[in-house]
Every structure is written in structure tokens, then in C-alpha cells.
Amino acid sequence: MQLTLPPLLRLLLPALFCPLCLTAGAAFAAEKTPTPILPISAQQAKALGIETETLARAGAGLAAGLPAEVRVPNEQLRVVAAPLAGMVVAIDVAAGQSVKKGQTLARLASPALLGAERDYLQAAQAAQLATQAARRDEQLFAEGIIAEARVQATRSAFEQASVGLAARREELRLAGVSDTALTSxxxxxxxxxxxxxxxxxxxxxxxxxxQTGQRVDAAAPLFRIGRLSPLWLEIQVPASLAASLREGLAVNVAVSGAAGNSSASGRIINVGRQIGAGSQTVTVRAQLDKGADRLSPGQMVEASIDVPVSSGAPAAGDAGKVFRVAQTALARIDSLTYVFVAEGEGFRAQPVNTVGQAGDYVLLQSPALNAQTRIATRGLSSLKSAWSVLRDSAESKAAAADSAAKPAGGK
Structure with a gap:
């Protein structure tokens, strides 16, 4: 099959292949060898519409499109459980309904309640009798009619009766009986x-x-109640990006609704240390203080984080730096992402790792990049086509060389 190329690329073919005809095959055959340089002069680059820019570190990049889930903070959650075993005879609220503190949620018929109330009444009667006996003996002791040992025994009985009554009262309170109901x-x-x-x-x-009519055991969960302001946001962040995050960084969530698009915002309160084995992500927790009323617990959203990037002179430490480039500067070849780095009189395809995006810009990392690197930002289609032709030709030459070498090696 004959390959058809644009006229300008046909002009470039001699310059592309001649300097590399002897070494390109070896370069592609070696797995870790850097990609070859496409020899393109400044005049040719101008004719192809290729433009370059210096790759600068992002002072504060924006990692966008991060998957996140809205959660209720632990301290704002309460589980309402059945205090006693029994049957649910009525439910006065429904899921999604707002309630006030002390509002009745449900009613539970419980035979165990009758036993607890009986014990309370018996303890109350015993305490009343002990109180009367203590008052009488205190008066008799003051008049010198009874001995001190007797009044001490009466005092002890009074204290025991009081403790018993307090214990029975607390049992009923734990069962959900109010102080007013206890008095009644x-x-x-x-x-x-x-x-x-x-x-x-x-x-x-x-x-x-x-549900109404259901029998439940003691301590069985009946309802889960939460206070929905503020809310938490649990964000799944790539491990390579999580290392540059810290508490206090700004987080934003775009919210779509009937009233139009709006946003919720907050700050990072915790950066996890555990990396998911399958996803290779870290859970970053943020607290949403503004716009949380537009979100619901369990809702899946996309979050964006202001990513700080350390600054300084470009050096060996640039391996961990994050750079912000236009999406038009990226080329995707064989499921990998590349930028074309200007080197001398040509360009080299450099694989990079993208860690986020913000509008028309992408945040990327690569150990081979620094703040002085120049990359192509326009004319990438021409570079990509030329590089693909060069790569395919080099691979064919390498395969032919291997085929020619095998019979000789087998003799």
C-alpha cells in the first residue's frame, strides 16, 4: 500500500530519515532508549505551522475532574436504635424529612417496658417508705428515745432505697421515657x-x-439522622498528585440544578496515607462550608483542587514538578500521552504522565522535563505524522535486521 503524505511532509522525509537511517532501528528496538529526534529546521517548522513555548511550572495548577463522594461528617451522624425489644406500632417520619431535637420518630410497643415500669414503681414506693422511716428515727434519736445504731441502720436503708430508685429511673430514661412521663x-x-x-x-x-408492624430486638437500628451542614467530600486523587497536596487547599464542586449551575467550595482537612491497591488513588477529605445545601449525602460529583507546585531553579529535583500546558500541546499515540520537546534542530516525542486538568489546560509530570524545556504547542498533527512514519520505518528496519540475523546466528 502506498502512503500519501502532505506536500510539506514529503519535503521533510529526506531530512527525517537520512540522519537516522543507521540508528533509528536500534533506538526503537531498545525498550528504554529515548525516542529519536525528528530533524526539522526553523524554516521547515515555520512552514508546517509549528510553534513552541517554554514549559513553565504552574504556580498553582488546578486538578479538575477528580471523582468524589459527598459524605456526612461522623460527628454529625446519629443512629437511633430500639431501646427495648418490641413491635413498631407507628412511624411518624420518613426518609428525607427534617426533624427537630426531641421530635417523635416512632412508637414501640414493648412488654419489657411494663416490667421496667413496675420495677420503678416498686423502687419509688420503697424509697418513700425509707424516707418516712428516716425522718421518724431522726426525730426519735434527737429526743434520745432510740439508740444511734438504729438511726444509722435507717439512714443506710434510706440511701439504698434512693440508689435503687435512681437506677430504675435511669433504666426508663434509656428506654426513651421522658422526665415528664416518669413524674406522671x-x-x-x-x-x-x-x-x-x-x-x-x-x-x-x-x-x-x-416498617410499621415489624418486631425488633433491643439495640436494633431504626433510623439514621444527620446534620447536613457542613458536609465532607471524599475525593479520589492519583497517588502521584496526592504527594503535592496539604491541608487547607481550596476545593470546588460544580453543582447543576433547576436554578442553574452553581458551586460548592471548601478546604482540604485530611490527606490519606493509604493507597488503593487497584485504583492507585489516595482518599483526600475536604469540608464544604459554602454551597453544601445544594448537595446530598452519597452524591457522586467531580471536584477540583488548587494544586500547589514548589518553585525554584530547575535542577535534578524537577522530576517531581507539575507543569501546566495547553491541551493542544499533547499528542496521544498508542494509548500513551506525549509532548514534542524542541532539541537543537528538531523535536523529540517525550512521554508524560497527566495528573489533572483545568479547562483547556492539563497538569503533567515527567522526570525528563524542567522549567527550561521548550515544547511544541501548535502544528502537532504534522509532527505526529512525521514521527509515526519514522517510527514505523525504524521498526520495519529493525524487524528486517533481526530476520537477517537469525539464520546467520543459527548456523
Missing amino acids: LAQQRRLPSEVLIAAPMAGVVLEQTV
């Missing part, structure tokens, strides 16, 4: 069999795990 129980001697399940804080019902 002590005065009226009525034994209600339903427990009112109340909200422990103001927030939103995130989850309802029971």
Missing part, C-alpha cells in the same frame, strides 16, 4: 406500654430501616 407514672400509677422514639438532635432523616 409516679403520681398516677399508670403503666403505658408504648415507648416514644425521639430524635436525639435536629437534622434530616437519612435512612429508615424498619
Whole structure:
């Protein structure tokens, strides 16, 4: 098949192949050998529309398009559990509903409540009798009618009765019985069999795990309530980028809604140390203080982070630096990303690692780049075509050389 090239590339072919006809095959055959240089003069580069720019470090790049999940901070979450075993007879709220602290969420019919109330009434009666006995004996002792040993025994019985009553009262409080209900129980001697399940804080019902008529065990979870301001954002960041992040960096999330596009913003509060084995990402946690009301827990979003980049004279330490280039300066060849580096009277295809993007710009890393490197920003189609032709030709020459060498080596 005959390969058709643009006229300007046909003019370049002699310059491309002659200097490298002896070495290109070896260069492509060696896995780690740097890619060959495309010899292109300044006049030829101008004719092909190739423009170059100095590769400068990004003072504060923007890593965009990072996958993230909206979460509720741990200290703003409460799980409401059944205080006693019983049956759910009524549910007064639903998932997604806002509730106030102390608001009734559900009612639970529990035989165990009757036993706890009975024990409380018995303890209250015993405490009342012990109080009366203590008062009487204190008066008799003051009048010298009884011995001190008797009044001490009465005092001990009073203290034991008081402790028993306090313990029974606390059991009912843990079961969800309010102080008002306890007072009514002590005065009226009525034994209600339903427990009112109340909200422990103001927030939103995130989850309802029971239905009316369902029997539950003690400590079974019934509801999950959360306060939705502020919110957390758990961002999955490539390990190569996470090393340059720190607490306090700005984070933004674009939010689309019926009212139009808006954004939520916050700051990084924690950079994880564990790298996911499969994804090779690090979890970075941010707190969203503005615009969090437009997001919902569990929502998957894309976050952007202001990436700080250390500055200084270009040196051997440039291997870990991040650079910001236009997307038009990147060439994708065989699933790899390259930039064309200007070297002498030509260009070399340099593979790079992209770590994020911001609009029309891309953040990239490569040990071979520094702040003095010049790369092609326009005319990449011509460079890519010429480099592909050179590579294919070199690979063919290398394959032919190997085929010719094998019979000789086998003799």
C-alpha cells in the first residue's frame, strides 16, 4: 500500500530519515532508549505551522475532574436504635424529612417496658417508705428515745432505697421515657406500654430501616439522622498528585440544578496515607462550608483542587514538578500521552504522565522535563505524522535486521 503524505511532509522525509537511517532501528528496538529526534529546521517548522513555548511550572495548577463522594461528617451522624425489644406500632417520619431535637420518630410497643415500669414503681414506693422511716428515727434519736445504731441502720436503708430508685429511673430514661412521663407514672400509677422514639438532635432523616408492624430486638437500628451542614467530600486523587497536596487547599464542586449551575467550595482537612491497591488513588477529605445545601449525602460529583507546585531553579529535583500546558500541546499515540520537546534542530516525542486538568489546560509530570524545556504547542498533527512514519520505518528496519540475523546466528 502506498502512503500519501502532505506536500510539506514529503519535503521533510529526506531530512527525517537520512540522519537516522543507521540508528533509528536500534533506538526503537531498545525498550528504554529515548525516542529519536525528528530533524526539522526553523524554516521547515515555520512552514508546517509549528510553534513552541517554554514549559513553565504552574504556580498553582488546578486538578479538575477528580471523582468524589459527598459524605456526612461522623460527628454529625446519629443512629437511633430500639431501646427495648418490641413491635413498631407507628412511624411518624420518613426518609428525607427534617426533624427537630426531641421530635417523635416512632412508637414501640414493648412488654419489657411494663416490667421496667413496675420495677420503678416498686423502687419509688420503697424509697418513700425509707424516707418516712428516716425522718421518724431522726426525730426519735434527737429526743434520745432510740439508740444511734438504729438511726444509722435507717439512714443506710434510706440511701439504698434512693440508689435503687435512681437506677430504675435511669433504666426508663434509656428506654426513651421522658422526665415528664416518669413524674406522671409516679403520681398516677399508670403503666403505658408504648415507648416514644425521639430524635436525639435536629437534622434530616437519612435512612429508615424498619416498617410499621415489624418486631425488633433491643439495640436494633431504626433510623439514621444527620446534620447536613457542613458536609465532607471524599475525593479520589492519583497517588502521584496526592504527594503535592496539604491541608487547607481550596476545593470546588460544580453543582447543576433547576436554578442553574452553581458551586460548592471548601478546604482540604485530611490527606490519606493509604493507597488503593487497584485504583492507585489516595482518599483526600475536604469540608464544604459554602454551597453544601445544594448537595446530598452519597452524591457522586467531580471536584477540583488548587494544586500547589514548589518553585525554584530547575535542577535534578524537577522530576517531581507539575507543569501546566495547553491541551493542544499533547499528542496521544498508542494509548500513551506525549509532548514534542524542541532539541537543537528538531523535536523529540517525550512521554508524560497527566495528573489533572483545568479547562483547556492539563497538569503533567515527567522526570525528563524542567522549567527550561521548550515544547511544541501548535502544528502537532504534522509532527505526529512525521514521527509515526519514522517510527514505523525504524521498526520495519529493525524487524528486517533481526530476520537477517537469525539464520546467520543459527548456523
